[in-house]
Amino acid sequence: MTAQRIHNFNAGPAALPLSVLEKIQASFLNFNGSGMSITEISHRSSYFDAVINDAKDRAKDLLKLDETYNVLFVQGGASLQFAMIPMNFLGNEESADYINTGTWATKAIKEAQIQEKSIRVTASSEDKNFSYIPENIQCSPDARYVHITSNNTIKGTQFADFPDTGKVPLVADMSSDIFSRPLPMEKFGLIYAGAQKNLGPSGTCMVIIRKDFMETANKNLPSMLSYATYAQKNSMYNTPPCFGIYTIGLVLKWIQKTFGTLEEMAAFNRKKAGFLYEVIDRSDFYQATAQKKSRSLMNVTFRLPTEELEKQFVADALKKGLGGLKGHRSVGGCRASIYNAATMESLHALTEFMTSFEKENA
């Protein structure tokens, strides 16, 4: 069965570490001696308390979080966060800054505007089809927060460093690069990440929130739309997405056991992306779509000379067991998503394929 697995370059849901999947599979009918599947145990049991606290502790350990931060698990993905953030933090007289670096940032802006919240797009790379990350960003000193999308899955760009926002907290959608590198946590008021790229299955969103920032939130919200509810109830006000949280814990444990620290994780990711960009850069056949300084280490986007060749590239790759290389339906082209779990073996298989495809078709 394992032998038939493909090299999975999907943008999300994405490849998970094989050892994690094998662990889930092995215990699927009987979790931790409970006589029940992880999908059947009560979230009010000591079994699940251990699961959720373990996942939180590992997240805190990897990001070196102290007790000024809460780690929460929320449903609804990053898309619900787009709405919850302005709902929680923008009162009538308040405003936030947004940096627009692509499709997901645009959607975050839209969800604030639907609620008639006051926001300002303080920087944007829309002028060049979102192919770069804006620099020298000037934020409003009285903004409630500055919202960024740290990695842009569709356009293949990533903030290499984070903007200096002074005392204004950064709020970041890190759905596609959380736990891929260490973070200067002192800059952030809130980080959120849908699990399905770097963390686990879809359906669980991790939210890391600074407690003093959280305490400034609107208090008159429906329970499930208030961060305080999750913080007060250890993310178990209602039944949490147990299977997702369990998998996230296993993935974080895998990072700890395999790489030790996020510095090492980042080194591995730089190395993997380096192989791919090297193949692209030494060729006239492949063209990277993101500007060099803004390139993502998670999503490598590139074009071939023609759309026909791109189609053939994706199809031929799949025949060789390399899946998920089609670019996002909104932009076309090709994309290799190489999150934490992408193996060096997969990277070698891809660069070999790219080299031979170029030879045959250039």
Add this chain to the structure above:
Amino acid sequence: MTAQRIHNFNAGPAALPLSVLEKIQASFLNFNGSGMSITEISHRSSYFDAVINDAKDRAKDLLKLDETYNVLFVQGGASLQFAMIPMNFLGNEESADYINTGTWATKAIKEAQIQEKSIRVTASSEDKNFSYIPENIQCSPDARYVHITSNNTIKGTQFADFPDTGKVPLVADMSSDIFSRPLPMEKFGLIYAGAQKNLGPSGTCMVIIRKDFMETANKNLPSMLSYATYAQKNSMYNTPPCFGIYTIGLVLKWIQKTFGTLEEMAAFNRKKAGFLYEVIDRSDFYQATAQKKSRSLMNVTFRLPTEELEKQFVADALKKGLGGLKGHRSVGGCRASIYNAATMESLHALTEFMTSFEKENA
């Protein structure tokens, strides 16, 4: 491994059919020949299109839904529905009726009130500790909807029939009895159910909504809080909870293959609950907490002569491989949750245990 599984009477997350769990386990590293786990496949792939459409089709088939209904998958559980329903359906001049039959109905009411929506509690069984389902309910003819909780997991009561609300659509929380029996669908504008009792793992909520009712909803809502978003995008506006939807499809298939129809499913559930209530009724040792006419076929709640005996009952049962028999932490006592997936073998094991425990301790 299988032999070590317990008889699982958890209230939710709850027992799932063993054959479903085995199927998930067997294909966990390679879903349907994709070379990926179900947790790794793209929600934009033909693999997942087949999964979500299969789950929807089976739901429609079992409930005999025609094209006037949408079947949606939403995250956030029933608790987010408590907020979304008034958000979508109650404008400034509009009001809804709520029937209060216990803890969850009370929470649904609270989430409407937090939003300062106009609602009227038109019937309640709070006067007798929610031990019965109110009868002869008079609804407001101009209510936008009448909200009920069809089965009350904590108090062990269930609507045997549904109130006559004339032209006012019923909106029902069926988290704990969906697909346990056929439904008079013409009465309902919206049915919602967190999956973790009768459908699958936690983290996915099924919403069945009548299209003409949906079209009357507030149009200026954040995308993830508007039913229309889910209907327009086949529940894939953003990444849906893929693993949950997959499991739900397998559970619905299991109902179809094992029972054929919801009439047969209901007969099986009546039989199972009958065994338990029979043991309780012929005894002075066990006392049912719900009034006879209002008894739930899903959650059988009962007391023993003392709290000490209840504790011992739960502990001794667990030693014999019978788990999850403790009543909800808010009410104490004992509870056997016997959803669709509870087997006759589990019921026999429980009734045998109850009989012998009574003999030893009465």
